Amino acid sequence: MPSETLTHPPEVRANAVSPVAVRRTVLGMLHKAGASHLGSNMSVIEMMVAMFGAVDTSKIASHAPDRSRILISKGHCAAATYGTMAHYGIIPFSLTETYHLDGSRLAGHVSHAVPGVEHSTGALGHGLNVAVGCAMGLRSRGHGDRLVLTLCGDGEIQEGSIWEGLMFASHQKLNNFIALVDNNRISSITNTEKVIDMRPLPNRFAGFGLNVHEVDGHDVGAITAAINEIKAGDRPGVIVCNTIKGKDVPFAEWQPIWHYRSLNDDLYAQALAHLDTLEPRQ
Amino acid sequence: MRGQIIDAIYERMAANPDIFFVTADMGINLIEKFEETYPDRFANVGIAEQNMVGVSAGLANLGYRPFAYTISNFAIHRCFEQIRNEIGIHGYPITLLGTSTGYDNAPLGPTHHIIDEWGALKGIPGIDIYCPSSVIYAGALIDKILSAGRPAYVRIPKGEFKTPDSTDDFVKLPGASSDVLLVSYGTPAQTCLQAQEKDPRLSVLVVNKLRPLDDEAIAAALAPHDQIYVVEDHFPSSGLYGSLCEVIAGHPIKGRLRSLAPRDYTLDVGTSPAFFHQKYGIDLAGLTRAMA
Numbered sequence: 003m004p005s006e007t008l009t010h011p012p013e014v015r016a017n018a019v020s021p022v023a024v025r026r027t028v029l030g031m032l033h034k035a036g037a038s039h040l041g042s043n044m045s046v047i048e049m050m051v052a053m054f055g056a057v058d059t060s061k062i063a064s065h066a067p068d069r070s071r072i073l074i075s076k077g078h079c080a081a082a083t084y085g086t087m088a089h090y091g092i093i094p095f096s097l098t099e100t101y102h103l104d105g106s107r108l109a110g111h112v113s114h115a116v117p118g119v120e121h122s123t124g125a126l127g128h129g130l131n132v133a134v135g136c137a138m139g140l141r142s143r144g145h146g147d148r149l150v151l152t153l154c155g156d157g158e159i160q161e162g163s164i165w166e167g168l169m170f171a172s173h174q175k176l177n178n179f180i181a182l183v184d185n186n187r188i189s190s191i192t193n194t195e196k197v198i199d200m201r202p203l204p205n206r207f208a209g210f211g212l213n214v215h216e217v218d219g220h221d222v223g224a225i226t227a228a229i230n231e232i233k234a235g236d237r238p239g240v241i242v243c244n245t246i247k248g249k250d251v252p253f254a255e256w257q258p259i260w261h262y263r264s265l266n267d268d269l270y271a272q273a274l275a276h277l278d279t280l281e282p283r284q
Numbered sequence: 285m286r287g288q289i290i291d292a293i294y295e296r297m298a299a300n301p302d303i304f305f306v307t308a309d310m311g312i313n314l315i316e317k318f319e320e321t322y323p324d325r326f327a328n329v330g331i332a333e334q335n336m337v338g339v340s341a342g343l344a345n346l347g348y349r350p351f352a353y354t355i356s357n358f359a360i361h362r363c364f365e366q367i368r369n370e371i372g373i374h375g376y377p378i379t380l381l382g383t384s385t386g387y388d389n390a391p392l393g394p395t396h397h398i399i400d401e402w403g404a405l406k407g408i409p410g411i412d413i414y415c416p417s418s419v420i421y422a423g424a425l426i427d428k429i430l431s432a433g434r435p436a437y438v439r440i441p442k443g444e445f446k447t448p449d450s451t452d453d454f455v456k457l458p459g460a461s462s463d464v465l466l467v468s469y470g471t472p473a474q475t476c477l478q479a480q481e482k483d484p485r486l487s488v489l490v491v492n493k494l495r496p497l498d499d500e501a502i503a504a505a506l507a508p509h510d511q512i513y514v515v516e517d518h519f520p521s522s523g524l525y526g527s528l529c530e531v532i533a534g535h536p537i538k539g540r541l542r543s544l545a546p547r548d549y550t551l552d553v554g555t556s557p558a559f560f561h562q563k564y565g566i567d568l569a570g571l572t573r574a575m576a
Contacts, residue, residue, distance in 0.1 A: 121370075132339075132341045133342060
């Protein structure tokens with residue numbers, strides 16, 4: 003466990019966490035580490051803010067047995083995960099500064115070596131299934147009112163295991179289970195539509211009996227509303243979040259190569275300057 | 285053996301609220317009682333073994349002790365990455381229960397010949413591997429697993445073998461001579477015991493826990509013998525033969541180690557395990573021939 007004191011108190015809520023501020027933190031982590039996966043780490047920021055905002059993060063920070071669970075199935079969104087967790091006071095900001103560096107606990111894929119992380123991921127098509135098990139376990143333990151939120155990618159859902167998990171969640175009517183799909187329409191090397199065209203994506207999930215919502219994935223309020231609607235229903239849900247890979251980093255938006263490329267000093271400065279135009283630094 | 289293991293889990297569920305039984309739609313006329321008695325601690329994930337392991341990991345996240353049940357080849361090969369990541373990396377105390385071993389499913393063809401699965405699992409650290417060779421060991425196994433609190437795989441042979449009468453992880457049945465030692469587990473262990481009945485000079489070492497091995501104790505059991513035959517219904521390089529090679533490499537063992545085992549897949553059709561045991565020389569005649 004990190005010995006540093008938390009920067010924010012755990013009761014910080016979604017409306018207090020600015021996606022632009024999180025983006026700034028995450029870009030700093032990626033730049034310092036020379037790390038890749040910028041595109042996805044930018045597309046999921048609002049989804050991350052909405053997910054952590056929808057649960058009692060103090061229970062996550064204290065590892066309470068009846069905590070809601072958040073599992074990041076697309077594990078390469080590690081920087082966004084850790085950055086968001088820092089803004090919610092689950093881990094200290096000082097820890098995020100070690101991201102991807104020698105001796106750190108913060109690998110380039112989500113790791114349960116980091117306090118507050120439920121499950122290590124990286125290989126795709128794993129986290130969602132574990133999340134389904136968590137949802138079932140919470141229900142069996144009498145905590146079926148706790149949420150299990152999992153974030154997966156629109157490329158990741160090409161893995162067959164994803165559909166095994168969704169079939170089972172649907173059959174079991176695990177209404178505390180919600181999968182948020184980062185529909186940034188780019189997978190590893192090209193557009194998902196060119197690889198496996200799943201459009202219209204919501205219909206695929208609806209066909210599995212899931213409670214499907216489609217929202218602007220950069221609208222925290224819309225994502226939060228969808229989470230609340232699914233929670234109030236009697237079926238597990240999927241929120242198709244339409245996003246932009248590389249969101250708010252103008253030279254990276256929609257560019258598949260930013261799955262692999264890392265920021266040099268000039269590009270990092272350009273990215274920060276653009277974020278400053280969206281929201282002044284505090 | 286399957287019955288003893290299933291009954292032990294079911295009985296322990298009454299006092300242990302953390303046990304959760306998960307099946308990938310296997311176990312007809314056997315596992316129904318779990319759902320009837322403990323509906324909140326039972327899940328049938330369907331024909332979806334990857335999900336079985338993922339769901340088990342999620343249950344373990346909630347503090348449950350999942351027992352995940354299906355046929356051995358599906359339990360291991362189908363979801364190898366899930367086992368590596370969800371069980372190996374996280375160390376969750378999940379027990380994979382694999383029914384059928386070796387040529388138990390003889391006429392069903394090579395996809396159902398289970399001759400390479402625990403060796404594959406051996407490549408993932410931290411998972412205990414058991415193959416009960418008698419109903420006596422099978423009956424004691426679940427308590428061993430529950431108290432160990434570690435990830436485990438149980439390879440369950442078909443059959444109700446009454447010997448050896450021991451709950452130890454390995455048991456040596458010394459013969460009248462120190463010349464020959466037969467080392468085995470599961471179904472072929474019965475063949476070795478039959479060989480000893482015919483020729484009391486033979487010694488037999490039956491191994492119920494395949495990993496981790498107690499290297500020192502195993503080395504001591506091997507040490508007196510000049511000829512050591514490892515008889516198994518599994519590929520030798522990744523099987524017990526390979527494990528014993530590692531033991532011997534680190535200890536002054538004088539005996540020569542030989543393997544009697546299948547070494548490849550086959551499309552040959554045989555109606556019973558005996559057909560394949562004969563083909564690969566792990567039947568009584570094969571043992572006798574090898575030792576001649």
